[in-house]
Amino acid sequence: MKVLVIHGSMRKNGNTGILADEFIRGAQEAGHETEKVELRDKTFGDCFGCRACHNNGGTCVQKDDMAEVLEKIKAADVIVLASPLYYFTWTGLMKRFLDRTYPLLPILKDKDFYLLTLGGVPDKKFMDNILSDFAMYVGCFKEFNQVGVRNAGAVIGTSALAPGAIRESAAMQEAYETGKNL
Numbered sequence: 001m002k003v004l005v006i007h008g009s010m011r012k013n014g015n016t017g018i019l020a021d022e023f024i025r026g027a028q029e030a031g032h033e034t035e036k037v038e039l040r041d042k043t044f045g046d047c048f049g050c051r052a053c054h055n056n057g058g059t060c061v062q063k064d065d066m067a068e069v070l071e072k073i074k075a076a077d078v079i080v081l082a083s084p085l086y087y088f089t090w091t092g093l094m095k096r097f098l099d100r101t102y103p104l105l106p107i108l109k110d111k112d113f114y115l116l117t118l119g120g121v122p123d124k125k126f127m128d129n130i131l132s133d134f135a136m137y138v139g140c141f142k143e144f145n146q147v148g149v150r151n152a153g154a155v156i157g158t159s160a161l162a163p164g165a166i167r168e169s170a171a172m173q174e175a176y177e178t179g180k181n182l
């Protein structure tokens with residue numbers, strides 16, 4: 001399978017990237033093809049909200065790096081959204097990216113979505129909001145009658161504030177195993 005990891009933290013060598021790499025290690029060991037997109041290295045603007053993409057077969061009027069990322073999503077079987085918790089949801093960078101996936105709503109089929117997230121909070125109960133945001137995002141594809149677009153699950157890390165702190169978390173093993181068991 002083709003596994004595409006979309007990483008939405010601005011922090012280089014940060015915790016989410018470390019957790020994502022562990023997921024990728026598991027997926028690679030299981031023989032899957034993997035790719036990581038670093039959103040912080042991509043140049044793309046906010047969705048204009050023009051909805052032209054829903055009337056032209058799925059092409060965004062903006063010519064920027066999102067065009068290649070959308071093609072990668074279409075080609076993948078598994079899409080992993082990896083974002084730290086910022087004010088109890090994903091980062092602004094991840095949100096800007098998700099808004100730009102609007103062209104895919106009427107056309108995306110047969111994808112498993114995973115969420116990798118973490119934060120400084122000590123308990124997974126503080127992740128309810130981002131889990132709900134993730135479920136609602138994936139659920140939007142169903143609203144557009146797309147079949148096989150699935151919320152496949154989430155890996156959550158807690159008590160991870162300083163860079164590298166996630167290495168002490170059970171989430172590392174969970175990410176590795178989730179990747180390995182795709």
Ligand SMILES: Cc1cc2nc3c(=O)[nH]c(=O)nc-3n(C[C@H](O)[C@H](O)[C@H](O)COP(=O)(O)O)c2cc1C
Binds near residue numbers: 084086088120160
């Ligand atoms: C602007 C901002 C908002 C944050 N909001 C939260 C939050 O709501 N809950 C939380 O547990 N941690 C929060 N954090 C802490 C980060 O989630 C934490 O440092 C995480 O390890 C960052 O991941 P990264 O290293 O992959 O960038 C916030 C950090 C920043 C910079």
